[in-house]
Amino acid sequence: MKFFEKVKKVFNFLLDCLFPRCCIICNKKVDGADYYNLCSSCIVKIQWITGNKCSLCSRPMGDTEVTSGEKPICIECKASPPNFKSSMSCWLHTGVGRDIILTLKYRNADFLKNDIATLLKNYCSEVREFVANSLLVPVPIHYFRRVKRGYNQTEIIAHAIAKIVDSATVIDILKSKNKKSQTKLKYNERLLNIKDMFECSINSGDIPQDSKIVIVDDVLTTGSTLNECCRILQGAGFSNLHVLTLSYG
Numbered sequence: 001m002k003f004f005e006k007v008k009k010v011f012n013f014l015l016d017c018l019f020p021r022c023c024i025i026c027n028k029k030v031d032g033a034d035y036y037n038l039c040s041s042c043i044v045k046i047q048w049i050t051g052n053k054c055s056l057c058s059r060p061m062g063d064t065e066v067t068s069g070e071k072p073i074c075i076e077c078k079a080s081p082p083n084f085k086s087s088m089s090c091w092l093h094t095g096v097g098r099d100i101i102l103t104l105k106y107r108n109a110d111f112l113k114n115d116i117a118t119l120l121k122n123y124c125s126e127v128r129e130f131v132a133n134s135l136l137v138p139v140p141i142h143y144f145r146r147v148k149r150g151y152n153q154t155e156i157i158a159h160a161i162a163k164i165v166d167s168a169t170v171i172d173i174l175k176s177k178n179k180k181s182q183t184k185l186k187y188n189e190r191l192l193n194i195k196d197m198f199e200c201s202i203n204s205g206d207i208p209q210d211s212k213i214v215i216v217d218d219v220l221t222t223g224s225t226l227n228e229c230c231r232i233l234q235g236a237g238f239s240n241l242h243v244l245t246l247s248y249g
């Protein structure tokens with residue numbers, strides 16, 4: 001072990017003694033050196049999406065719904081294809097996975113950025129391939145809500161991903177015009193609220209129109225917000241559009 005690494009190890013040990021790291025989910029002491037705010041017993045409870053899933057909307061699918069040799073597409077997407085070419089969600093929106101999203105949303109959770117990057121690096125290596133050579137566009141929140149909250153959680157997620165994928169760049173080209181949150185609205189109310197909620201802040205030609213764009217959000221539920229983001233970007237001339245969320249459900 002090099003001298004600098006030894007010093008770092010001793011320094012981290014002393015820091016842990018003075019300010020013990022606590023898990024944001026269960027409040028127990030964080031074990032190991034990889035994570036700052038998540039303990040190993042909570043991490044193993046995250047339900048990663050690993051089986052068959054719709055290649056468009058990420059909905060988990062049963063074996064009987066999948067035809068071999070074809071990209072799996074769910075009934076809903078066949079009936080009404082989304083405005084994006086593919087999507088990826090990392091874990092199910094339940095238990096610890098859901099608690100991480102709620103912490104990101106409501107607890108000023110910039111401190112989770114490093115842990116999310118480490119989680120994806122260790123458990124969801126497909127993310128690297130999915131976002132390679134892409135522009136990562138966080139789903140925006142309205143300026144007033146951003147000031148009130150102090151941050152936008154989708155920016156934290158996008159920067160966590162860019163931390164582990166050198167060829168991906170975070171770019172802020174969508175703006176929200178609507179102050180009303182989607183969170184507590186019913187499905188039909190969401191569709192109405194979302195209409196023309198966003199605008200694209202760049203002019204055609206500012207970046208190549210065939211750029212691979214991955215829109216980043218915390219959770220994919222109805223997909224209406226992400227679909228509308230893509231519709232606005234299509235209007236600005238972009239067509240290579242994809243979607244990535246941490247959670248699904």
Ligand SMILES: [Zn+2]
Pocket residue numbers: 023024025026027028038039040041042043
């Ligand atoms: Zn824990």
Ligand SMILES: [Zn+2]
Pocket residue numbers: 054055056057058059073074075076077078
């Ligand atoms: Zn689908």
